[in-house]
Amino acid sequence: MGWEPDRYLQFADERLRPAQDLLARVPLPALARVVDLGCGPGNVTALLARRWPQAKLTGVDASAAMLERARRALPEARFEQADIRHWTPADAPELIFSNAALHWLDDHPSLFPRLLSRLAPGGVLAVQMPGNFDAPSHRLIRELAASPAWADRLAGARMGAVLEMPAYHRLLAPHCRHLSLWESTYWQTLGGPTPVLDWLRGTTLLPYLTPLPADEQARLLAELAPQLAAAYPPDAGGSTLFPFRRIFLVAAR
Numbered sequence: 001m002g003w004e005p006d007r008y009l010q011f012a013d014e015r016l017r018p019a020q021d022l023l024a025r026v027p028l029p030a031l032a033r034v035v036d037l038g039c040g041p042g043n044v045t046a047l048l049a050r051r052w053p054q055a056k057l058t059g060v061d062a063s064a065a066m067l068e069r070a071r072r073a074l075p076e077a078r079f080e081q082a083d084i085r086h087w088t089p090a091d092a093p094e095l096i097f098s099n100a101a102l103h104w105l106d107d108h109p110s111l112f113p114r115l116l117s118r119l120a121p122g123g124v125l126a127v128q129m130p131g132n133f134d135a136p137s138h139r140l141i142r143e144l145a146a147s148p149a150w151a152d153r154l155a156g157a158r159m160g161a162v163l164e165m166p167a168y169h170r171l172l173a174p175h176c177r178h179l180s181l182w183e184s185t186y187w188q189t190l191g192g193p194t195p196v197l198d199w200l201r202g203t204t205l206l207p208y209l210t211p212l213p214a215d216e217q218a219r220l221l222a223e224l225a226p227q228l229a230a231a232y233p234p235d236a237g238g239s240t241l242f243p244f245r246r247i248f249l250v251a252a253r
């Protein structure tokens, strides 16, 4: 997928806030080895570096463009290009932190217990993922992609998914000494003429745009833009409310 760090970082503050909220719930005072799984452009990795300056910090991501940005942002950390589906740490970390990445992977029933098993004894898996796949923004994308004009080219595109919260409890609780699960809806106030479209172009829309040539991408975006504007109208001052539910888990082995 064609991740573009600049586009993703257009909403850097809003995208960082759930990572800060997750980090606040990690109960480990001192750490030797920390992994940022699906580290993207490294802004969350930088949060981890500030919290545990003595730790050996490794960011893992599949995207060369994201890793290039992360290496520039944080030269003191180690970054590794790898697919999380096949990733195994050389030394078991005490913390695996993953913000807004694991929803891109399938098969959570095997992925989550596997990640937990990669931790050092007493270690923590801390994860945040979007939990808004039924929001109008996401439904509109799926409906457009399934419409006759696009279905033949976009049949294979998918925006990721998460399980219902009780499923994560069932998967992880038997292997944990402590498990904390929660959700938050961030009532984001965005500015600009097409803020929801701009937000989605940085992430959710990527699998739908990547298979298309530039002119077709523009046509897809032109069809989607008015639908999103109708679902998320700006207020009198020009701000657009874009509520975003996110799910969190902190699992201590």
Ligand SMILES: C[S@@+](CC[C@H](N)C(=O)[O-])C[C@H]1O[C@@H](n2cnc3c(N)ncnc32)[C@H](O)[C@@H]1O
Binding pocket: 003, 015, 019, 037, 038, 039, 040, 041, 042, 043, 044, 060, 061, 062, 063, 066, 082, 083, 084, 085, 098, 099, 100, 101, 104, 105, 203
């Ligand atoms: C939305 S970004 C989140 C980046 C960062 N964690 C943050 O919170 O800003 C998702 C990242 O997950 C990475 N990713 C998605 N699927 C992956 C996979 N199977 N293996 C490795 N990285 C993956 C993408 O390359 C992308 O950089």
